[in-house]
Amino acid sequence: MKLLEKTRHKFIGDKTFYKMILAIAVPIMIQNGITNFVSLLDNIMIGRIGTEQMSGVAIVNQLLFVYNLCLFGGVSGAGIFTAQYFGQKNQEGIRQTVRFKIWLLSLITLITMILLLSTGDSLITLYLQGDGTPESAAATLRYGREYLQIMLPGLIPFMLVQIYASTLRECGQTILPMKAGIIAVFVNLAFNYILIYGKFGAPALGVRGAAIATVISRCVEAAIVLIHTHCHKERNPFIEGLYSTLKVPASLTAKIMAKGTPLLLNETLWAAGMAALTQCYSIRGLNVIAALNISSTINNIFNIVFIALGESVAIIVGQLLGAGKMNEARDTDNKLIAFSVFSCTLVAAVMLGLANFFPLLYNTNSETRAMAAAFIMLTAVFMPQNAFLHASYFTLRSGGKTIITFLFDSVYIWCVSVTIAFLLSHYTALPVAAVFAFVQMGDWIKCVIGFILVKKGVWLQNIVA
Numbered sequence: 183m184k185l186l187e188k189t190r191h192k193f194i195g196d197k198t199f200y201k202m203i204l205a206i207a208v209p210i211m212i213q214n215g216i217t218n219f220v221s222l223l224d225n226i227m228i229g230r231i232g233t234e235q236m237s238g239v240a241i242v243n244q245l246l247f248v249y250n251l252c253l254f255g256g257v258s259g260a261g262i263f264t265a266q267y268f269g270q271k272n273q274e275g276i277r278q279t280v281r282f283k284i285w286l287l288s289l290i291t292l293i294t295m296i297l298l299l300s301t302g303d304s305l306i307t308l309y310l311q312g313d314g315t316p317e318s319a320a321a322t323l324r325y326g327r328e329y330l331q332i333m334l335p336g337l338i339p340f341m342l343v344q345i346y347a348s349t350l351r352e353c354g355q356t357i358l359p360m361k362a363g364i365i366a367v368f369v370n371l372a373f374n375y376i377l378i379y380g381k382f383g384a385p386a387l388g389v390r391g392a393a394i395a396t397v398i399s400r401c402v403e404a405a406i407v408l409i410h411t412h413c414h415k416e417r418n419p420f421i422e423g424l425y426s427t428l429k430v431p432a433s434l435t436a437k438i439m440a441k442g443t444p445l446l447l448n449e450t451l452w453a454a455g456m457a458a459l460t461q462c463y464s465i466r467g468l469n470v471i472a473a474l475n476i477s478s479t480i481n482n483i484f485n486i487v488f489i490a491l492g493e494s495v496a497i498i499v500g501q502l503l504g505a506g507k508m509n510e511a512r513d514t515d516n517k518l519i520a521f522s523v524f525s526c527t528l529v530a531a532v533m534l535g536l537a538n539f540f541p542l543l544y545n546t547n548s549e550t551r552a553m554a555a556a557f558i559m560l561t562a563v564f565m566p567q568n569a570f571l572h573a574s575y576f577t578l579r580s581g582g583k584t585i586i587t588f589l590f591d592s593v594y595i596w597c598v599s600v601t602i603a604f605l606l607s608h609y610t611a612l613p614v615a616a617v618f619a620f621v622q623m624g625d626w627i628k629c630v631i632g633f634i635l636v637k638k639g640v641w642l643q644n645i646v647a
Contacts, residue, residue: 199517203494209356210490212364215483219367224374225479228392229544231378233472234318235389236546238325240475241309244460245302246333248453249294253341255449256286257348258496259442262582263434264352265497266644269504275434276353276420282430282438283345286446291341295334302330309464309471318468325389332393339397339404346407349420352497362406370399444588445579451592455600459621462603466614469550473541476550477557480540484533484562488569491522495576503581508642511580515636519573526569533562556615564622567629574632581641590631598624 229236260279267275298305306326310319347359376384377391387394411418463470495518502511537558541551578587602624606617635641 194517194520199514200521203491203498203518203521206354206356206497207490207494209360210351210493211486212360214363214486214489219483223371224392224395225475226543227374227378228389229472229476229546231388231545233469233546233550234321235325236475236544237468237471238306238322238327239329239389239392240471241306241322242326242330242333244309244457245298245305245330248450248457249290249337250340251449251453252290252294252446253287253344255446256290256442257283257344258449258579259445259584260286260438261348261352261496262441262500262579262584263438264349265500265580266504268353269501273419273422276349277424278430278434279438280345280349280420280424281428282435283349284428285430286442287341287345291337295337298330298334303327306330308461310468311465322468329389329393332390333396336393336397336400339400342404343400343407346411350407350411350418351493352500353418353420354497354501355417358407358410362403362410365406366399366403369402370395373398441582441584444584448584448588448592452595455592455595458596458600459603462600462607463614463617465607466617469547469553470614472544472546472550473553473557476541476544476546476554477561480533480536480558481561484529484565485568487529488522488526488565488572491518491525491569492572492576494518495522495573496580499577499580503642503644506644512639512642515577519570519577519636522569522573523566527566530562530565533565534559537562553614557618560615560619560622564625567622567625571625571628571632574636577636578641581643583641583643586635586640590628590635594628598627 225236228239260282264276264279267273267279303323306323310322343359343362347362350356350359373395374392376382377387377395378389379391380386384391412421415422460471460474463474495515498518499511499515502508502514537555540558541554544551544554575587575591578590599621603617603621606612606620607614610617612620
């Protein structure tokens with residue numbers, strides 16, 4: 183009984199604790215949930231046009247996913263300092279971290295646009311090496327090229343939203359990014375319907391219409407977040423004098439680079455690793471890309487639980503560390519990880535029940551539908567494992583242990599996951615679902631490493647003291 187009571191006290195909080203968590207996590211879940219739900223509807227709209235259109239858009243989105251994660255890594259390094267400065271009530275420190283984000287994300291966006299403009303076709307072609315007709319591959323490339331060319335201008339408003347929204351969240355304000363995101367996704371949905379199918383007198387633009395709708399929605403989201411933040415200086419005191427200079431103290435820049443560079447490299451290499459995994463799976467045929475696209479669309483909706491709880495770890499634990507409350511930070515982290523794993527176990531059960539029905543919404547062949555259902559089931563089975571890994575990653579990151587997170591995340595995916603996928607896809611006749619399962623099983627070692635690192639408390643440090 184004593185052991186049971188001790189375990190309950192260690193991993194289960196009281197009502198006040200869960201209210202605090204949900205106050206931060208629920209707005210993030212709502213924003214991500216609505217965003218991913220509308221993305222699901224967008225995906226179905228494109229998927230009902232044809233398999234080549236869906237695959238072309240999916241490949242480009244896989245490439246843009248690398249860019250998105252680069253931005254996430256860019257704001258994350260500075261965000262560690264932002265959360266801890268907020269815990270200290272140091273507004274000038276917050277301003278300086280925002281200025282750093284502006285410089286870094288602008289550079290990342292410029293490099294990305296140049297790279298995709300010059301090598302976009304070659305990158306898309308990497309995913310068209312599997313079995314399939316030359317006509318299908320050519321059509322997929324054409325649709326992907328059309329989609330990419332229109333999406334590139336949308337990177338600028340997307341970048342601005344990441345700078346402002348990440349800062350607001352790190353300061354405990356999750357409502358405005360949520361509201362802006364909700365409005366943006368409905369704008370995106372409306373224009374998708376109008377421009378993809380040619381409704382209300384508009385031309386039927388197909389994948390080009392989907393890209394235009396996305397760019398419009400990103401401009402709307404950026405306008406809402408930026409204007410509201412600047413018009414409410416009493417709630418956002420860091421905005422006062424933000425642009426009086428764009429200089430960032432060399433000492434702080436060095437500190438952020440020391441902590442942030444591993445995060446930036448981590449997110450970039452991790453996203454590139456995911457793209458490499460997809461490329462390995464695509465060796466099994468062009469239908470694999472479509473199947474992965476279908477499964478990832480519904481996976482993204484269910485993944486919002488552990489993603490939001492992971493971000494909550496970074497915010498809540500980061501603020502406690504900045505305030506010097508080490509014991510409370512450890513206790514809070516234990517309960518957050520347990521809550522994330524438990525919640526995702528329930529979510530995975532629902533996902534399993536939908537696995538066979540969701541692919542029927544798409545206008546594609548039976549092989550693609552069966553493959554998509556298998557991917558969905560496997561993702562559900564491994565969801566509790568991924569929830570633990572995600573929470574462990576943010577725990578290590580909240581204390582500035584970015585070298586460890588770099589090794590834990592991106593180095594692991596390239597050395598273990600990509601290696602498994604490459605060897606099994608190129609040198610065995612295993613079906614792609616089996617290859618996918620073995621890659622997920624490779625993370626069992628990572629779970630053990632994460633458990634040891636979190637338990638040892640290597641992340642318990644105040645980096646802004």
